[in-house]
Amino acid sequence: MELHTDEEIRERLRDAGLALSAQRLAIARFLFGGADHPTAQDVYESVHAKLGTCSRATVYNTLGAFVEAGLVVEVRSRHEDALRYDPNTEEHHHLRDRKTGRLIDIPYDEIQIANLDSLKERFKVDRISITIDGEHR
Numbered sequence: 001m002e003l004h005t006d007e008e009i010r011e012r013l014r015d016a017g018l019a020l021s022a023q024r025l026a027i028a029r030f031l032f033g034g035a036d037h038p039t040a041q042d043v044y045e046s047v048h049a050k051l052g053t054c055s056r057a058t059v060y061n062t063l064g065a066f067v068e069a070g071l072v073v074e075v076r077s078r079h080e081d082a083l084r085y086d087p088n089t090e091e092h093h094h095l096r097d098r099k100t101g102r103l104i105d106i107p108y109d110e111i112q113i114a115n116l117d118s119l120k121e122r123f124k125v126d127r128i129s130i131t132i133d134g135e136h137r
Helices: 006-015 022-032 040-051 056-068 116-122
Strands: 073-075 084-086 092-097 103-107 131-134
Touching (some): 022 040, 022 056, 040 056
Antiparallel strands (some): 073 084, 092 103
């Protein structure tokens, strides 16, 4: 979800119950400004270049707080050690392009999951997210 103004970002953080700081605002600007599934390192490099006063610990702690608040979701890939962060919190899936490593959003309803009702009877399902490895054509 792209947010275009600082006021939109501040409102989103306040609505999530998060205190505002220069570092949190800079991290949120990066994430909600169209970042494409960045790693924590990507976030750190961008924010540090702009502020110069943001530590890795602050980035990791803020990302954790954003995940906990439901502002971003973590995306795991078996091909990478690093988590990626997605500000698109709508239910959707991903295709990991093996040529570029880029994650591409796939609408939730484009993938049918057999026996989903059966799974939901046996497990408390919070979120379903599938990552497909392949190539974008």
